[in-house]
Amino acid sequence: MMDAARTLWQFHGGLHLPGNKAQSTAHPLAPAPLPRHLILPLHQHIGEPAEVLVKPGERVLKGQRVARPHGFVSAPVHASSSGTVVEIAERPVPHPSGLNAPCVVIETDGHDEPVPAEHAGEDFLGLDPSKLRNRIREAGIVGLGGAGFPTFIKMNPGPSRRIELLIVNGAECEPFISCDDMLMRERADEIFGGSQILLHALQAERCLIAVEDDKPAAIAALRDWLLQHPDERFEVVPIPTIYPSGGERQLIYVLTGKEVPSSGLPADIGIVCQNPGTVAAVYRAIHHGEPLISRIVTVTGDGVAQPRNLDVRIGTPFSELIAACGGYTEQVDRLIMGGPMMGFALRSDEVPVIKTTNCILAATPATLPPPAPALPCIRCGDCVDVCPADLLPQQLYWYAHAREFDKTQDYNLFDCIECGCCAYVCPSHIPLVQYYRFAKTEIWAQEKERRKADLARQRHEFRLQRLEREKRERAERLRKKKKALKTAPEGAEDPKKAAIQAALERARARKAQLAEQARRDDGQEP
Amino acid sequence: MLSAILALGLLSGLFGLLLGWSSIRFRVERDPVVDQIDALLPQTQCGQCGYPGCRPYAEAIAAGEADINQCPPGGEAGIQALADLLGRDPKPLNTEHGVPKEKMVAIIDEQTCIGCTLCIQACPVDAILGAAKQMHTVIADECTGCELCVEPCPVDCITMVPVEQDIADWKWPYPDAGTLTTHAQHG
Numbered sequence: 202m203m204d205a206a207r208t209l210w211q212f213h214g215g216l217h218l219p220g221n222k223a224q225s226t227a228h229p230l231a232p233a234p235l236p237r238h239l240i241l242p243l244h245q246h247i248g249e250p251a252e253v254l255v256k257p258g259e260r261v262l263k264g265q266r267v268a269r270p271h272g273f274v275s276a277p278v279h280a281s282s283s284g285t286v287v288e289i290a291e292r293p294v295p296h297p298s299g300l301n302a303p304c305v306v307i308e309t310d311g312h313d314e315p316v317p318a319e320h321a322g323e324d325f326l327g328l329d330p331s332k333l334r335n336r337i338r339e340a341g342i343v344g345l346g347g348a349g350f351p352t353f354i355k356m357n358p359g360p361s362r363r364i365e366l367l368i369v370n371g372a373e374c375e376p377f378i379s380c381d382d383m384l385m386r387e388r389a390d391e392i393f394g395g396s397q398i399l400l401h402a403l404q405a406e407r408c409l410i411a412v413e414d415d416k417p418a419a420i421a422a423l424r425d426w427l428l429q430h431p432d433e434r435f436e437v438v439p440i441p442t443i444y445p446s447g448g449e450r451q452l453i454y455v456l457t458g459k460e461v462p463s464s465g466l467p468a469d470i471g472i473v474c475q476n477p478g479t480v481a482a483v484y485r486a487i488h489h490g491e492p493l494i495s496r497i498v499t500v501t502g503d504g505v506a507q508p509r510n511l512d513v514r515i516g517t518p519f520s521e522l523i524a525a526c527g528g529y530t531e532q533v534d535r536l537i538m539g540g541p542m543m544g545f546a547l548r549s550d551e552v553p554v555i556k557t558t559n560c561i562l563a564a565t566p567a568t569l570p571p572p573a574p575a576l577p578c579i580r581c582g583d584c585v586d587v588c589p590a591d592l593l594p595q596q597l598y599w600y601a602h603a604r605e606f607d608k609t610q611d612y613n614l615f616d617c618i619e620c621g622c623c624a625y626v627c628p629s630h631i632p633l634v635q636y637y638r639f640a641k642t643e644i645w646a647q648e649k650e651r652r653k654a655d656l657a658r659q660r661h662e663f664r665l666q667r668l669e670r671e672k673r674e675r676a677e678r679l680r681k682k683k684k685a686l687k688t689a690p691e692g693a694e695d696p697k698k699a700a701i702q703a704a705l706e707r708a709r710a711r712k713a714q715l716a717e718q719a720r721r722d723d724g725q726e727p
Numbered sequence: 728m729l730s731a732i733l734a735l736g737l738l739s740g741l742f743g744l745l746l747g748w749s750s751i752r753f754r755v756e757r758d759p760v761v762d763q764i765d766a767l768l769p770q771t772q773c774g775q776c777g778y779p780g781c782r783p784y785a786e787a788i789a790a791g792e793a794d795i796n797q798c799p800p801g802g803e804a805g806i807q808a809l810a811d812l813l814g815r816d817p818k819p820l821n822t823e824h825g826v827p828k829e830k831m832v833a834i835i836d837e838q839t840c841i842g843c844t845l846c847i848q849a850c851p852v853d854a855i856l857g858a859a860k861q862m863h864t865v866i867a868d869e870c871t872g873c874e875l876c877v878e879p880c881p882v883d884c885i886t887m888v889p890v891e892q893d894i895a896d897w898k899w900p901y902p903d904a905g906t907l908t909t910h911a912q913h914g
Binding site for chain 1: 765768769770771772780781804851852853854869871892893894896897898899900901902
């Protein structure tokens with residue numbers, strides 16, 4: 202289907218980077234072998250970690266819920282295959298900190314027995330959007346593009362925002378990563394099927410599937426499917442290949458010329474953007490009743506013998522995927538989750554694939570040379586030329602470096618998408634994005650401290666009030682007692698006094714009686 | 728000439744009346760500077776600054792009796808914030824008052840606790856739960872790490888333990904160009 206020449210816009214900055222995608226797109230998708238152990242972190246999404254529901258020793262089936270969402274911004278976790286829960290314990294997880302986190306560990310039994318699917322094959326058009334969102338939530342679907350934001354919330358912009366456009370973000374602009382490419386090539390039906398469901402959930406009219414023009418096979422596959430199943434609401438739009446065109450705000454600008462407001466969301470301008478993997482997961486959840494238990498992962502880099510894309514169960518250790526791709530090559534030096542621009546290095550390959558794992562990059566010093574030592578900033582401004590968010594990285598660097606966090610926020614630090622374009626071009630090799638990340642987490646930590654301090658102040662002030670009140674009450678009681686004593690009339694019957702008096706009388710009477718008795722006895726004696 | 732003098736005199740009289748009325752109508756009970764200083768202090772209520780709590784310290788700073796660098800829990804960031812607020816020069820922490828330590832919380836050894844309530848009376852934020860002859864326990868979320876409970880305990884059953892860092896609290900470190908662990912700078 203030939204579309205009329207479509208106007209596209211060009212965002213400021215950006216870089217043309219070598220794609221390095223061909224290495225991993227030579228083979229079709231294949232399922233990764235089922236691992237012996239599945240490690241399922243309880244926190245694979247933005248929001249509160251899920252609450253575990255199962256106990257060690259319990260048998261679980263594929264697709265069975267093992268943890269439920271905690272609060273509104275949260276997502277459930279499901280078993281990716283059948284087996285027995287071994288333990289609920291802290292295990293290494295893929296996170297830049299290298300810290301451990303609570304995980305459900307399942308020993309698979311090899312039967313892959315699924316839990317009976319509920320609501321499979323239901324006609325989604327008959328479902329209310331809120332019911333659809335609930336199903337999406339129950340299926341544990343979060344943004345698979347990397348952020349992991351619970352999808353059901355994104356699908357609920359609220360009554361005040363009218364959504365007109367759904368964008369499926371097939372740009373996949375970062376070098377090496379090709380999982381969305383393979384998904385679009387081989388499972389166009391799931392992408393269109395999922396988008397149709399989302400259009401209904403959002404009550405939106407149009408859907409654009411954006412793909413960078415370095416993916417002709419994916420574009421052809423999508424266009425082919427659309428030719429065979431015409432749907433006027435859809436359009437496949439090739440966009441110029443430039444990093445980071447896959448950034449949500451950048452992509453929206455390229456397709457529509459509209460800017461998402463700095464403190465706002467795409468929904469504020471009537472647009473919702475989703476990753477193709479997320480869309481395919483929605484299709485599976487609604488049509489097959491299948492929760493999110495697997496995703497496509499690119500295993501690539503010259504540090505692995507046979508790079509390719511695999512269909513992986515969530516919870517599979519990275520080491521097993523490397524093994525499935527022929528193992529490490531001799532020169533391998535770094536293991537990165539994500540791509541070379543925005544990924545982070547891992548200390549161990551025993552970490553599991555989580556919902557947001559799009560790529561495992563095993564690199565040698567030839568592909569990713571060790572960072573050169575940083576030199577002083579020479580104020581050249583190259584970083585400003587490439588920033589796709591129209592920021593001033595130079596100023597952000599100076600203030601972050603000097604720890605003047607208020608100033609960094611004046612320069613819109615939180616609009617930085619950490620794409621790495623600025624660090625890439627810096628002639629002094631300054632690790633710019635590291636400074637911005639440092640500033641962001643410092644600011645969040647300071648805000649957290651301030652909230653805690655406010656709470657402590659309240660508790661302290663309440664305590665002072667409580668002590669004051671106790672003092673007053675004590676003084677009041679004392680005053681009352683004193684008053685009672687003073688105002689008691691003379692010779693009044695004080696019950697205590699009366700009792701003592703009566704006892705004294707009894708004792709005196711007894712004594713007199715005994716004395717009388719003694720005298721009579723004496724008198725009788727001769 | 729006369730009209731100019733009269734006009735200016737009238738205006739100044741008018742403004743004087745307005746100011747006088749405003750000073751009565753808009754009077755504030757407490758010195759707002761004390762509140763602003765207190766808002767920047769960490770509320771540990773530990774007394775390391777030499778004053779019995781954060782508010783007395785704030786009052787002392789406002790009165791010019793105390794310097795802005797006496798608070799170890801506030802650290803450098805706290806001194807900087809106070810300096811910015813008061814328009815003074817920041818100075819290094821006066822280590823006579825202590826040094827910044829990592830965040831710690833108190834924990835009571837329940838085997839040893841005798842239920843005497845001395846620690847409860849000492850805690851400035853009422854973070855210890857308990858009653859006479861009942862078990863005492865520290866509510867870890869509310870404990871500010873001020874350490875005022877450690878001394879009064881007659882059986883020495885309170886220890887300070889560092890707060891365990893988890894992924895939610897983890898911060899990116901200050902970049903040191905020699906020890907980068909993340910993405911390449913150039914391809």
